[in-house]
Amino acid sequence: MLRVSKLTDYATAVMTCLASAGDGVTSAQALAERARLELPTVSKLLKQLAQAGLVASTRGINGGYRLARAPERITIADIVTAMEGPIGMTECSAHAGLCDHEPHCGVRVNWQRINQAIANALANVTLADMLHVPRQRASIPVRVAVT
Amino acid sequence: MLRVSKLTDYATAVMTCLASAGDGVTSAQALAERARLELPTVSKLLKQLAQAGLVASTRGINGGYRLARAPERITIADIVTAMEGPIGMTECSAHAGLCDHEPHCGVRVNWQRINQAIANALANVTLADMLHVPRQRASIPVRVAVT
DNA sequence: GATAAATAGTACTATTTCAGTCCTGATTTG
DNA sequence: CAAATCAGGACTGAAATAGTACTATTTATC
Numbered sequence: 001m002l003r004v005s006k007l008t009d010y011a012t013a014v015m016t017c018l019a020s021a022g023d024g025v026t027s028a029q030a031l032a033e034r035a036r037l038e039l040p041t042v043s044k045l046l047k048q049l050a051q052a053g054l055v056a057s058t059r060g061i062n063g064g065y066r067l068a069r070a071p072e073r074i075t076i077a078d079i080v081t082a083m084e085g086p087i088g089m090t091e092c093s094a095h096a097g098l099c100d101h102e103p104h105c106g107v108r109v110n111w112q113r114i115n116q117a118i119a120n121a122l123a124n125v126t127l128a129d130m131l132h133v134p135r136q137r138a139s140i141p142v143r144v145a146v147t
Numbered sequence: 148m149l150r151v152s153k154l155t156d157y158a159t160a161v162m163t164c165l166a167s168a169g170d171g172v173t174s175a176q177a178l179a180e181r182a183r184l185e186l187p188t189v190s191k192l193l194k195q196l197a198q199a200g201l202v203a204s205t206r207g208i209n210g211g212y213r214l215a216r217a218p219e220r221i222t223i224a225d226i227v228t229a230m231e232g233p234i235g236m237t238e239c240s241a242h243a244g245l246c247d248h249e250p251h252c253g254v255r256v257n258w259q260r261i262n263q264a265i266a267n268a269l270a271n272v273t274l275a276d277m278l279h280v281p282r283q284r285a286s287i288p289v290r291v292a293v294t
Numbered sequence: 295g296a297t298a299a300a301t302a303g304t305a306c307t308a309t310t311t312c313a314g315t316c317c318t319g320a321t322t323t324g
Numbered sequence: 325c326a327a328a329t330c331a332g333g334a335c336t337g338a339a340a341t342a343g344t345a346c347t348a349t350t351t352a353t354c
Binding site: 152153154185187188191205206207208209210 | 340342344345349353
Binding site: 174175204206212 | 299302
């Protein structure tokens with residue numbers, strides 16, 4: 001149903017917790033409790049987020065994670081990409097050359113444009129935005145133009 | 148990777164073929180050949196599209212399918228919804244009440260806003276648009292505002 | 295009215311993906 | 325050195341997906 005995976009969903013929740021936690025490091029354990037998720041699951045996705053460079057980790061006792069950048073500079077698109085790979089609605093728009101139909105597929109270029117629109121929509125919402133419950137109207141002006 | 152299913156992808160291709168076929172009915176067989184897909188697959192998705200009211204079918208010999216509305220009035224969002232159900236990036240944003248975390252989930256409202264942005268992006272591209280190879284710039288002004 | 299062509303509906307299966315868990319190793323603090 | 329914590333990989337059960345097959349129904353033509 002055109003959805004992101006649960007892991008990605010959890011990842012946004014955990015990242016939001018991290019953003020609200022401030023500057024110090026927070027352990028995976030503490031994040032799991034705050035997000036009400038299982039520790040192994042949280043560990044797994046934090047590892048992925050760390051590899052993608054969205055969070056920085058500190059090992060050892062009193063270790064934990066913190067955001068690698070300011071919440072204003074981390075977007076939903078970053079998180080989705082970290083968890084699921086490149087954003088592409090169709091196989092051929094994410095990776096060229098895999099589809100037999102490419103030579104006679106007039107639809108492909110248009111899908112790429114749609115992808116772009118969606119990627120822009122995701123890139124226009126930052127972690128900082130997620131911290132706020134939206135105001136009545138127009139608090140996050142997402143403006144996407146396919147050009 | 149945030150993608151639509153292959154069936155949905157095929158559906159857009161088949162719908163595009165139908166749009167370019169003009170007013171008469173076109174058989175599933177002919178559509179399969181033009182889209183270079185297997186007949187059973189095309190039949191299956193045409194049935195779904197018919198149930199969703201996007202195509203009209205004529206039975207019997209010389210039967211086939213035609214668009215139920217003008218291509219300008221059928222959007223990618225219509226096709227995606229017909230094939231995959233309601234557009235929702237996360238479980239909780241498509242169906243309320245299923246998620247244990249809802250009471251303490253500050254992320255949910257924001258996901259709903261993102262969904263809306265994406266739904267708008269898909270709703271702003273019509274079948275008629277898909278028929279054209281995009282011009283150099285600004286041929287499909289998709290403008291999405293989360294308000 | 296019989297026949298052929300085409301859609302309608304249902305069921306089934308193999309494959310793939312996803313979610314979740316567990317285990318072992320590496321690192322740091324005390 | 326011991327405890328706490330992250331890193332990396334492997335594994336498994338469940339679910340979704342894709343594709344196929346079969347039967348019933350409808351309609352035009354002869």
